[in-house]
Amino acid sequence: MEKIAIFPGSFDPFTVGHESIVRRAIPLFDQIIVAIGYNSAKSGYFPLEKRKNWIIDIFKNDVSIVVDTYEGLTTNFCKLKNAKYLLRGLRTAADFEYERAIAQMNKMIETELETVFILTAPEHSFISSTIVREVIRYGGDASKFVPKEIDLTL
Ligand code: ADP
Numbered sequence: 001m002e003k004i005a006i007f008p009g010s011f012d013p014f015t016v017g018h019e020s021i022v023r024r025a026i027p028l029f030d031q032i033i034v035a036i037g038y039n040s041a042k043s044g045y046f047p048l049e050k051r052k053n054w055i056i057d058i059f060k061n062d063v064s065i066v067v068d069t070y071e072g073l074t075t076n077f078c079k080l081k082n083a084k085y086l087l088r089g090l091r092t093a094a095d096f097e098y099e100r101a102i103a104q105m106n107k108m109i110e111t112e113l114e115t116v117f118i119l120t121a122p123e124h125s126f127i128s129s130t131i132v133r134e135v136i137r138y139g140g141d142a143s144k145f146v147p148k149e150i151d152l153t154l
Helices: 016-028 048-058 074-081 091-107 129-137
Strands: 004-009 031-038 063-069 085-090 114-119
Touching: 004 016, 016 031, 016 085, 016 114, 031 048, 031 074, 063 074, 063 085, 074 085, 074 091, 085 091, 091 114
Parallel strands: 004 031, 004 085, 031 063, 085 114
Antiparallel strands: none
């Protein structure tokens, strides 16, 4: 059976930290679906289509990476896609506490689902979409924190 993993997130915007987690997970799975979770009642900082097209561009040469969007429970999206693995990145102890609760909750909802964690590379441990948005909002240069395919000036 094909090993399919979902990498869920807001990716607002996708950062070099996210890219590194996906690239390091490529050898582990037959397919990784980078899944942008959205809430139709709340718009993000960058439009959903833009976030999606950026990620498609970043992985255009990686055949096992697919990009999709979903609304609602991540576990429902996993079922829909027949994915048995959730991929998440861990930066800090705070991430661990937050992720632990979500992973344990997801396991209660969907017993077949395993969450696989990859530890961030040290040079990415301070990078978050929230901080990148703050830098942009105040006119700073955030280009170092996002993959080169993302042109934040557009
Ligand atoms: P969410 O809104 O679910 O927190 P994010 O888009 O912020 O989604 O992040 C998606 C996943 O990527 C999470 O598992 C998060 O911990 C991980 N992540 C975010 N930034 C980094 C980073 N710099 N290094 C490694 N993992 C990261």
